[in-house]
Amino acid sequence: MHPLLTRGTVAGMPERPTRRLGLYLLSWTPITVILIYLIAKPAGLGWSYATLLVVPLCLIYGFVCLSAWYSCKAAPIQTTLPRRLFVTHTVAAIIVSVLWMETAKLIAYLLSQIHTFQGLDQKFAPQAPLLFAAGFLLYSLAVASNYVILEIGESQAAQARVLETSVLARDAELKALKAQINPHFLFNSLNSISALTSIDAARAREMCILLADFLRLTLGLGEKAVVPLREELELLQRFLAIEKVRFGERLHVDAHIDAQAQTCLLPPLLFQPLVENAIIHGIATLTAGGTVRLAAECSGGRLLLSVENSVDPDAPAPRKSGRGLANVRLRLEARYGKDATLRATAEEELFRVAISLPAEMADAPRPAAEDELAPAKEARA
Amino acid sequence: MPPKAQIRTLLVDDEDLARHVLRELLQCHPEVEIAAECANGFDAVKAVAEQKPDLIFLDVQMPKLTGFDVLELIGTDIPVIFVTAYDQHAMRAFEVHAVDYLLKPVGRERFEAALSRAKDRVAKKKPMPAELAAAARPPQQFLERVVIRDGSRVTLIPITKLDYAEAQDDYVALASQGAKHLKQQTIASLEAALDPARFVRIHRSYIVNFERVARIEPYGKDSRLAILTDGTRLPVSRTGYARLKSLLDDRA
Numbered sequence: 308m309h310p311l312l313t314r315g316t317v318a319g320m321p322e323r324p325t326r327r328l329g330l331y332l333l334s335w336t337p338i339t340v341i342l343i344y345l346i347a348k349p350a351g352l353g354w355s356y357a358t359l360l361v362v363p364l365c366l367i368y369g370f371v372c373l374s375a376w377y378s379c380k381a382a383p384i385q386t387t388l389p390r391r392l393f394v395t396h397t398v399a400a401i402i403v404s405v406l407w408m409e410t411a412k413l414i415a416y417l418l419s420q421i422h423t424f425q426g427l428d429q430k431f432a433p434q435a436p437l438l439f440a441a442g443f444l445l446y447s448l449a450v451a452s453n454y455v456i457l458e459i460g461e462s463q464a465a466q467a468r469v470l471e472t473s474v475l476a477r478d479a480e481l482k483a484l485k486a487q488i489n490p491h492f493l494f495n496s497l498n499s500i501s502a503l504t505s506i507d508a509a510r511a512r513e514m515c516i517l518l519a520d521f522l523r524l525t526l527g528l529g530e531k532a533v534v535p536l537r538e539e540l541e542l543l544q545r546f547l548a549i550e551k552v553r554f555g556e557r558l559h560v561d562a563h564i565d566a567q568a569q570t571c572l573l574p575p576l577l578f579q580p581l582v583e584n585a586i587i588h589g590i591a592t593l594t595a596g597g598t599v600r601l602a603a604e605c606s607g608g609r610l611l612l613s614v615e616n617s618v619d620p621d622a623p624a625p626r627k628s629g630r631g632l633a634n635v636r637l638r639l640e641a642r643y644g645k646d647a648t649l650r651a652t653a654e655e656e657l658f659r660v661a662i663s664l665p666a667e668m669a670d671a672p673r674p675a676a677e678d679e680l681a682p683a684k685e686a687r688a
Numbered sequence: 689m690p691p692k693a694q695i696r697t698l699l700v701d702d703e704d705l706a707r708h709v710l711r712e713l714l715q716c717h718p719e720v721e722i723a724a725e726c727a728n729g730f731d732a733v734k735a736v737a738e739q740k741p742d743l744i745f746l747d748v749q750m751p752k753l754t755g756f757d758v759l760e761l762i763g764t765d766i767p768v769i770f771v772t773a774y775d776q777h778a779m780r781a782f783e784v785h786a787v788d789y790l791l792k793p794v795g796r797e798r799f800e801a802a803l804s805r806a807k808d809r810v811a812k813k814k815p816m817p818a819e820l821a822a823a824a825r826p827p828q829q830f831l832e833r834v835v836i837r838d839g840s841r842v843t844l845i846p847i848t849k850l851d852y853a854e855a856q857d858d859y860v861a862l863a864s865q866g867a868k869h870l871k872q873q874t875i876a877s878l879e880a881a882l883d884p885a886r887f888v889r890i891h892r893s894y895i896v897n898f899e900r901v902a903r904i905e906p907y908g909k910d911s912r913l914a915i916l917t918d919g920t921r922l923p924v925s926r927t928g929y930a931r932l933k934s935l936l937d938d939r940a
Contacts, residue, residue, distance in 0.1 A: 498792035502705035
C-alpha cells in the first residue's frame, strides 16, 4: 500500500488517508498552473480551453506518479545496479509520458467536439511534445522523491532496531542481575535473623546489617558496567558471613586473593553467583558440609578466578549447568567474546569453575590492599 | 502439674537456627512434646521408625534427602507440617493438596493456624496425600534418584544405576547393580516419574532402562524377550515392543 493511502499519524493523532491525499493533490496546483500557462500562451489556445485540458490531465497524472512508489520499492536503491535503476525508471518514464501525451490528445479531441472549441485540437497538436517532456520530468521527480521517502523510512526503522536491541540487551542484563538475589537465600537469612533475635540480639542486628549491606552492594554493583574485583569481594565477604550463620560448622571458606588482582576490573556479580552455586549445589547438599575455595590471581595480563567446592559423590548426575553458570558464561561472552573462558570441571568429590579473562586495570591502581583480604578470611571457620 | 503431652513431634531441618525458631514457637504449647530433632533426612527416617511421632515439622530443602523424599519413605500415616523458604512448585502442591506448610521466616500467627489444623489431622488420623511428592516436582523434570527404605536404613539409587523395575503386588522390585530393592509403590506411578526418554514400560510388570537393553529376541508367538547387558531376560509385550521401537526411532 502506498504510504499516502495508509493510515498515518500526525503529532500522535491518527490522520485520515484522504487528508494526506488531498494535500498531495494540492501540491499539484502550481504544476497545473504552469502547464496551463505553457500551453495556453504560445499557441493562443485561450485560458478556458487550456484549463479544461490541463486540469483533468494533471489529476490523472497525479495518480500515475503515485505508482512510482511501487517501482521504487521493487528496485531498492542500495541493492539494485545503477544501470538497471536508470534503465528501469527511464523506460517507465517514457511509457508513462507517451501515454499521458496520448491522453492529452484524446481530451483535446473530445473538447474540440464542443462547438466553441472547434478546431482547437489542431492548434494543440504541436504542443503535445511539451507535455511529453513535462511528463518525463514530473515522473522522474516522483521517482526521486519516493526514494527519499523510502530512505527516510529505512533510516528510521534502522534507528528503531538499534534502540530495540539495546533495550533488549539492557533488559536481559537487568533480569540477570535481579536473578542474582536468590529468594531462597533471602528468606533463609531472614529466618536465621528471626531465630537470633531471641538467642542473641546483638548477632541478629549484626546479621541484619550484613544482609542490608549485601542487598545494597548487589543493587549498587548491578548499575555499573565494570567494577574492581575488590568491590565484588566486599559483596562476597558479606554473602559468606551470612551463609556462615546459616550453615555454621558445615561451611568452611578458604580464600586466596592476590593483591594485584583486587584492582582488576571485571563485570560485577560475576564471581558471586559462582560462590552461591558452590554453596547451593555443594555445601547445602552435604550433611557434614565442606569447603569452598576461592582464588583470584593476576598473571601474564590475565585475571584468573576460580571457585572450588566439595560435592556429594552419591548425588545424582550434576544438573545440566545451572542457570547461574549459564548466565555468567553469557555475560563473559557478551563482554569479552572469545577472549574470556569459563571451564567447569566435576570430579568425584570436587566441583571447580575457573574463569580466565583479560586483566583490565583501574586507572589509578590503589596500593596493594592487604587489609581488604582480611574480612574475607574472617569468614573462614 | 503441667498437662501431659498429647502430641509427640519431630523437628527436621538442616539449619540449627531454623529448628530453634520452631522450638521457641512450641514453648507455649505444653501439649506438644519434642521427641527428637533431626538435621537431615536420614536421621528423620530413623527417628520416625524409633520414636513413632504424632506430628513432624519437615523442612523441604535438605541435603541428600529432601522433605518430599522423607515423606515418601515414611508413608502417609503421620501428619506433616512442611517448612520452606521459597519453592513455588512445592507451595502450589501444598495448596492443591490442602497440606499445611510454613514459610520462612516463620511467624507466630501462621504457626498457630497450621498447628491447630495439624492437631485436627492427628485426632482424625487423616492420612497425608500420597501423590504430594509427584505434584511438587516441577513439570518436565524427572526422577534423578529413587529412595528406598529398609527398616530405618535408607538407600539412594541414582537413576543411571537403575537397570529395571518389576511389579510385585503392591511393591516394585528395583534392580540395580545385581541387587534388588523392594519399594512400596505402584509400577504406574514409578513409570510416570521416570524420564520416558530413558525408561520404557516393556511389559505390564516391567520397566527397563533403555541403555541396558543389549538385544531383543523373539519368544514364542507374538512375544519377545529383552536381553540386558548383564544377561537378564525380561518379557516384552507387543505394545512394549512398539514402545521400544519408537524410542529407538526417536534416538536414531
